[in-house]
Amino acid sequence: MSLSFHAGTRGKKGAFQAAKPYLFLLPMLVFAAGFVYYPFLKTCLQSVSIVNFRGEITGFAGFDNYLYLFGRRREFGIALENTFKLTLINVPVTVVLTLLLGYICCRPHPFHRAYETMFALPMVVSMAAISLIFKVLFNPSVGFVNYALGIQSGWYEDRHTAMGGILMLTVWMGVGFNFLLFLSAFRAVPKDALGCAKLDGAGPLRILLKIQLPLISPTILYVVCTNLILAMMTSGPILILTQGGPSRSTMTLIFFMYTSGYNSSNYSLAACVSVVTFLLTFLFTFLLFTMEKRKVHYQ
Amino acid sequence: MSKAFLKKVWETALGVLCLLLGCVLLFPLFYGLMGAFKTPAEFIAYPPTVLPQSFANLQNFEAVFTQAPMLRYFWNTLLVSTLSAGVRMMLALLAAYAFAFYEFKGKRFLFFLILSTMMLPADTLVITNYQTVSRLGLLDTYLGIAVVSFVGASQMFMLRQQFMASPAPIRDAALIDGCGDVRFIAFILTPMSSSVLATLFLQSFITQWNAYLWPLLVTNKTEMRTVQIGITMLTTLEGTNYETVLAGAAVVVIPAALLFLVLRKSITRTVGGGAIVG
Numbered sequence: 001m002s003l004s005f006h007a008g009t010r011g012k013k014g015a016f017q018a019a020k021p022y023l024f025l026l027p028m029l030v031f032a033a034g035f036v037y038y039p040f041l042k043t044c045l046q047s048v049s050i051v052n053f054r055g056e057i058t059g060f061a062g063f064d065n066y067l068y069l070f071g072r073r074r075e076f077g078i079a080l081e082n083t084f085k086l087t088l089i090n091v092p093v094t095v096v097l098t099l100l101l102g103y104i105c106c107r108p109h110p111f112h113r114a115y116e117t118m119f120a121l122p123m124v125v126s127m128a129a130i131s132l133i134f135k136v137l138f139n140p141s142v143g144f145v146n147y148a149l150g151i152q153s154g155w156y157e158d159r160h161t162a163m164g165g166i167l168m169l170t171v172w173m174g175v176g177f178n179f180l181l182f183l184s185a186f187r188a189v190p191k192d193a194l195g196c197a198k199l200d201g202a203g204p205l206r207i208l209l210k211i212q213l214p215l216i217s218p219t220i221l222y223v224v225c226t227n228l229i230l231a232m233m234t235s236g237p238i239l240i241l242t243q244g245g246p247s248r249s250t251m252t253l254i255f256f257m258y259t260s261g262y263n264s265s266n267y268s269l270a271a272c273v274s275v276v277t278f279l280l281t282f283l284f285t286f287l288l289f290t291m292e293k294r295k296v297h298y299q
Numbered sequence: 300m301s302k303a304f305l306k307k308v309w310e311t312a313l314g315v316l317c318l319l320l321g322c323v324l325l326f327p328l329f330y331g332l333m334g335a336f337k338t339p340a341e342f343i344a345y346p347p348t349v350l351p352q353s354f355a356n357l358q359n360f361e362a363v364f365t366q367a368p369m370l371r372y373f374w375n376t377l378l379v380s381t382l383s384a385g386v387r388m389m390l391a392l393l394a395a396y397a398f399a400f401y402e403f404k405g406k407r408f409l410f411f412l413i414l415s416t417m418m419l420p421a422d423t424l425v426i427t428n429y430q431t432v433s434r435l436g437l438l439d440t441y442l443g444i445a446v447v448s449f450v451g452a453s454q455m456f457m458l459r460q461q462f463m464a465s466p467a468p469i470r471d472a473a474l475i476d477g478c479g480d481v482r483f484i485a486f487i488l489t490p491m492s493s494s495v496l497a498t499l500f501l502q503s504f505i506t507q508w509n510a511y512l513w514p515l516l517v518t519n520k521t522e523m524r525t526v527q528i529g530i531t532m533l534t535t536l537e538g539t540n541y542e543t544v545l546a547g548a549a550v551v552v553i554p555a556a557l558l559f560l561v562l563r564k565s566i567t568r569t570v571g572g573g574a575i576v577g
Contacts, residue, residue: 018403020397020401020480021397021401021403021406022397022403024393024394024396024397024401024480025393025394025397025398025409025413027389027390027393027394028390028391028393028394028413028450028455029409029412029413031390031446031449031450032412032413032416032450032452034431035424035428035431035446035447035449035450036416036419036421036424036450037416037419038427038431039424039427039428039431040419040424040427042427042430043423043424043426043427046427055430101320104313104317105317109310109311109313109314109317110310110311110314110315111314111315111317111318112314112317114318114321115314115317115318115320115321117560117563118318118321118322118324118325119320119321119324120559120563121325121328121556121559122324122325123559124505124509124555124556124558124559125328125552125555125556126508126509126511126527126551126552126555127509127511127527128509128511128527128528128530128531128548128551129331129527129530129547129548129549129551129552130327130328130548130552131531132331132530132531132534132544132545132547132548133327133328133330133331133545133548134327135534135544136330136331136334136541136544136545137327137330137331139541141343142342142343142347142541143347144330144347144349147345147346147347172324172327175324229420232420233420233422233423235422235512236511236512239511239512239515240511240531254422254423257423257426258425258426258512261425261426261429262426262429262516267426267430270426271426271427274423274424274426274427275423277423278419278420278423281420282418285418
């Protein structure tokens with residue numbers, strides 16, 4: 001009975017069977033299309049169009065928006081320079097610092113559960129909360145840092161030091177997660193490789209450079225990439241602490257995009273900044289991956 | 300002095316050094332938490348101190364909840380984070396199921412298409428997404444805050460890896476016994492991968508809990524704000540001061556930190572699963 005039943009409905013059932021995997025994928029694809037791909041294409045389109053304050057496209061502008069953007073050196077040029085500065089300092093400092101922490105914690109010493117938890121904890125602290133704490137900690141008059149160092153620095157209120165303060169904050173925020181990644185990577189290095197090297201009389205530095213670092217290089221690449229993207233997107237601490245100031249010393253690309261798009265409703269300008277930021281980030285990641293072919297070791 | 304004893308001393312010294320490093324790293328958090336107990340007079344006194352005179356001073360915490368509708372903010376953030384993480388896990392689960400157990404035309408392309416969403420940083424898309432959400436009439440709604448985080452490509456990827464590692468005979472046996480896909484997902488696959496699912500859910504939940512830029516953009520009404528925005532607005536309200544701001548920060552950090560301490564092990568393991576060794 002059941003066999004003939006199946007035979008009778010094979011056509012319909014077969015089509016449904018074939019459509020099944022697509023049905024499972026559909027919900028995710030719908031949202032990926034609506035809130036990732038569609039806005040991306042729309043941003044690209046708006047960047048070469050004339051857009052009114054309601055976000056409607058009213059004409060074609062060619063590269064005029066970009067020329068206008070590149071002409072605004074005092075804002076865009078500074079935002080570009082600041083973002084580069086932030087990325088170029090933040091990424092190496094974060095990577096070296098968390099790599100070192102991961103290396104020290106590789107072998108469990110006494111109290112290892114306590115200090116490993118301490119190093120990882122920043123990953124659950126929200127950007128808003130830690131920004132506010134830094135704001136008080138580095139306050140020129142009541143903050144503890146100036147007192148402890150015995151200096152009179154304005155930190156976030158001085159254009160020479162504001163970027164340094166933002167950098168300290170972003171490095172702090174990156175410690176937790178990257179530390180955990182490096183810790184697991186160091187611990188996953190096969191014990192026999194280390195044992196052999198030791199028997200051959202290699203010292204700790206040699207083992208680190210010749211065995212451990214090459215073996216964890218995929219994790220290093222991953223951490224460099226994710227931090228590079230995060231650093232290029234820096235905007236939250238700027239919104240909370242400095243509003244791009246003092247005298248534009250902490251103006252970043254995404255902050256500039258945010259203010260021109262949301263505050264001034266200049267959507268085509270915001271779209272241009274967004275496209276430039278995306279292209280630069282993409283270019284940097286691409287360069288890293290071409291380097292990967294030569295340097296990163298996969299087994 | 301034996302060699303073993305010296306080694307033990309050296310190991311303990313390294314452990315203590317690491318503890319000290321951890322204290323330095325967490326000093327800002329400690330300072331913030333302690334500052335939340337200070338009185339205004341203590342705060343402006345010179346020299347500044349780290350510890351408060353008394354932990355009985357809870358006025359600042361009281362102020363956080365009375366000067367701003369902080370309970371409402373907590374409720375909003377709880378709802379939005381649950382919605383965002385829940386839908387994200389559901390979409391990721393279904394997609395990962397299709398990729399792990401089915402062969403179909405365009406599989407590689409669709410897989411690549413979903414993973415590529417990771418290459419388009421959400422921060423560069425906020426202005427256009429704002430226009431979409433505004434046109435859909437979703438400004439100042441929970442759905443509007445959560446909707447942009449429904450796609451979790453990395454969660455989908457991790458679940459797929461997990462499913463592919465599960466033994467194939469289980470699914471074959473279940474399907475032969477007449478178990479449909481939905482029942483298989485609900486009653487066999489989900490319990491089987493519950494620990495990974497729970498950790499990924501938690502990770503998504505905390506990300507949404509801590510989100511700032513997007514919720515700031517799509518909420519205008521005071522009663523629709525999230526906690527993260529709520530605590531930063533304490534700085535602009537009249538009559539608020541450093542102590543209140545620090546108490547606000549503490550109120551937001553403490554639940555997340557406690558959750559982290561309780562679930563430290565499974566979080567560490569899942570993050571570790573993402574580490575790649577050649």
